[in-house]
Amino acid sequence: FSKWSVDQVCDWLEDIGLGQYGLFARRWVSDGQTLLSASPQDLEKELSLKHPLHRKKLQLAIRTLTGKQPERSAELDYIWVTRWLDDIGLPQYKDQFSEGRVDGQMLQFLTVNDLLFLKVTSQLHHLSIKCAIHVLHVNRFNPNCLKRRPGNESQFSPSEVVQWSNHRVMEWLRSVDLAEYAPNLRGSGVHGGLIMLEPRFNADTLAMLLNISPQKTLLRRHLTTNFNNLLGQQAQQEKREYTEAPGYSPLNITAKVKPKKLGFSNLTQLRRRRSDESRDYVCPIESPTSQSGQSAANGVQVRPYAGFRGLSPILDREPARDQVGLEDSKADTSQ
Incomplete structure (x- = not known):
């Protein structure tokens, strides 16, 4: 790459x-080495790369090009990511992600600040994206890992449900006689990964998103029964343990994520590190350890459904590295 001509570099861009x-x-680059040795400040000044996600994209692309091992995620371009947003039920962000040229590799390194820059402020949508990226990790960034259409099966295993797209969840609602409410899930960010992996996502959360009023007790009971059947006993038990833990705060579907206000002690650190160099990843690069004690890192196989422990993007962050503050004061006190 360091010996590439200006034409090769421009074609690659x-x-x-x-x-x-x-x-x-063309005005600045003499060969590939110019880009290899450039700092983020150089890229901003000489290439006019002011968009923080474009800077990140370029740096990740160079790393992949010069790395020894090919990244599976690098094979998924930004057009694929816009289709993926459809699959996870968040099509309203397609324009921002497309403009930011967010590709499969960038999904691995998305930070909370990046999502806020992309105008994703809903806490629920942060959770949705987190769980969806985790499903990609577990499936080795297989572009077709999400299931869009129902199969012939009448029973579902948790490892299948975790790969359901938003459309597939809507099909399930139709199959349990809740067809009139299914369209309410468009743009909600609800997909199989969120249902299975987010500990606070329960039948009540789904009922609120479907706009089934609390007064419709029979309908809510019907939804709860079918929702629990969908989860399976293991996930039901884990969610129950989580909700019974001290300091539990229910998932607030209207809560917003906002940049954390920095105190004076943080200002020197902020000067040293640009906002787009944050390490507060939405979904950490190392996949969580499964309950069998195996890790997805280092190529060890993880069961497709390994429980949600340590997965919640809002709750599992260490306070010292926490980049966001929740408007929901209850969540603050529970942490």
């Missing part, structure tokens, strides 16, 4: 979706 910077590259 076009290939990765950053062709709009080709003109600046």
Whole structure:
């Protein structure tokens, strides 16, 4: 890469979706080495790379190109990511993600600040994206791992449900005689991964998102029965343990995530580190250890459904590294 000509570098920028910077590259780049040795400040000044996600994309793409092992996630381009947003029930963010050129590899390194920059402020949507990225991790970034259509099966295993798309969840609602409420899940961010992996997501959460009023007790009971059948005994037990733990706070479907206010002690650290260099990943690179004690890191196989422990993106963050504050004061006190 260091020996690539200006033409090769510009063609490559076009290939990765950053062709709009080709003109600046022709003026500044002498060969591939120019990019290899450039700092984020150089990229911003010389290439006019002011969009923080474009800077991140370029740096990750260079790392992949010069790395020894090919990244499976790097094979998923930003157009694939817009289809993935459809699958996880968040199509309203497609324009922002497309403009940010967010590709499969960038999903691995998305931070809370990145999502806020992409105008994703809903706590529930942060959780949705977190769980969906985790499902990609477990499935080795297989582009077709999410199930969109019902099969012939009448019984579902948790490892199948965890891979359901938003559309597939809506199909399930139709199959349990809740067809009139299914369209309410469009744009909700509800998919199989969120249902199975987020400990606070329960039948009441789903009922609220479906706009089934608390007065409709029979309908809610019907939903709860079918929801519990869908989860299976293991996930039901884990969620029950979680809700019975001291300091438990229910999932608030209207809560917002906002940048944490920094005190004076944080200001020097902020000067040293740019906001787009944050390490507060939405879904940490190392996949959580499964209940059998195996880790997905280092290529060890993890069961497709390994429980949600340590997965909740809002609750599992260490306070010292926490980049966000919740408006929901209850969540603050529970932490």
